[in-house]
Amino acid sequence: MAPRGHSADDVARTALRILDDHGLPDLTMRRLATALEVQPSALYWHFPNKQTLLAELSDRIVARMASGAATDLRTEARALRDALLTYRDGAEVVSSTLALGLGAPLATDRLTAAVVADGFDAETAGRVATTVLHYVLGFAWHEQQRLQYDSVGVRGEGAGAALRGANGAGAADAGAAGLASDDFAFGLDLIIAGLHARRRV
Amino acid sequence: MAPRGHSADDVARTALRILDDHGLPDLTMRRLATALEVQPSALYWHFPNKQTLLAELSDRIVARMASGAATDLRTEARALRDALLTYRDGAEVVSSTLALGLGAPLATDRLTAAVVADGFDAETAGRVATTVLHYVLGFAWHEQQRLQYDSVGVRGEGAGAALRGANGAGAADAGAAGLASDDFAFGLDLIIAGLHARRRV
Numbered sequence: 001m002a003p004r005g006h007s008a009d010d011v012a013r014t015a016l017r018i019l020d021d022h023g024l025p026d027l028t029m030r031r032l033a034t035a036l037e038v039q040p041s042a043l044y045w046h047f048p049n050k051q052t053l054l055a056e057l058s059d060r061i062v063a064r065m066a067s068g069a070a071t072d073l074r075t076e077a078r079a080l081r082d083a084l085l086t087y088r089d090g091a092e093v094v095s096s097t098l099a100l101g102l103g104a105p106l107a108t109d110r111l112t113a114a115v116v117a118d119g120f121d122a123e124t125a126g127r128v129a130t131t132v133l134h135y136v137l138g139f140a141w142h143e144q145q146r147l148q149y150d151s152v153g154v155r156g157e158g159a160g161a162a163l164r165g166a167n168g169a170g171a172a173d174a175g176a177a178g179l180a181s182d183d184f185a186f187g188l189d190l191i192i193a194g195l196h197a198r199r200r201v
Numbered sequence: 202m203a204p205r206g207h208s209a210d211d212v213a214r215t216a217l218r219i220l221d222d223h224g225l226p227d228l229t230m231r232r233l234a235t236a237l238e239v240q241p242s243a244l245y246w247h248f249p250n251k252q253t254l255l256a257e258l259s260d261r262i263v264a265r266m267a268s269g270a271a272t273d274l275r276t277e278a279r280a281l282r283d284a285l286l287t288y289r290d291g292a293e294v295v296s297s298t299l300a301l302g303l304g305a306p307l308a309t310d311r312l313t314a315a316v317v318a319d320g321f322d323a324e325t326a327g328r329v330a331t332t333v334l335h336y337v338l339g340f341a342w343h344e345q346q347r348l349q350y351d352s353v354g355v356r357g358e359g360a361g362a363a364l365r366g367a368n369g370a371g372a373a374d375a376g377a378a379g380l381a382s383d384d385f386a387f388g389l390d391l392i393i394a395g396l397h398a399r400r401r402v
Binding site: 095096098099100101127128130131134135136137138139141142145146148149183186187189190191192193194195196197198 | 296297299300301328329331332335336337338339340342343346347349350384387388390391392393394395396397398399
């Protein structure tokens, strides 16, 4: 019960576990303190407010993209989507942090570097990175909302959703995931084709 | 206090007002019933659950896009963004409804029709509509998260945000809105250029 018995890393890891198990609405400083068996005030020594905690979680989620030099835009965008989907409500955590002006520097840097490596100037690359970031966040957000509704059994045409059995829901999920990956790739290809068309102007 | 003293239209209009004044997390069936001075059970006569209410609100938000024949993809996508931004948390209401499998038929239909009118087949048009829908939802969601954080004064680099005066924040908002419109147009142009590049293949 020592107020400083946990490192910032312990706090962030426990917060990620609560996020993944219960979702963002249930990730409160109070719940986090209870899970760590400390007073809420002990958390503020590491994270002065919830926004700084979310920014740390956002950095950890995005860090799953990769390390090393950025590769091509398609690979980086897919890696970002995969990273967002790794944790429940991952898209919302990262988008919230961006909206707070706290940034997702790794994601922006890697996407920008991939476009620069493809031979475009830094300004164009930055704007393309912003487009891809919004596209990936919007897409992953939608996928995670679907998962959330599926988990509480409310998705589908009205009350019919509640009738689906566990196996049926599983098969539908697998089908939906494949369809989502196809749709995601289609949109990404469109953006990349648009980028390459700029060269011809 | 008659339990059926309000039409479905009254209920939906009051729900939109609560949404716009207080945001989606505060739009509960209980709060809606209190605002209409009825018992919560009276609402279920019109909307059997919150999902069907949100679907109705989503339809009303998207209906602001336009009526009449669909025009070009750029115009339709801009109209969708404007419609989503008309009501607080509009992007979240529409995305939730889509994720529930209840659809946003008007938005999908208008975006698809715009691509078909540009000379593409229906399958391609449907996939392009899905891409644009995700892009616009992701973008508008981000804009509305920023507005939300600005309104509670937590946005900016850590604690510094609280120091901004009302005039400074207003100017920053106007600048941010202009920047957002530029970024939105850039990404949309990229998607449209990608679509047109497909013709050349």
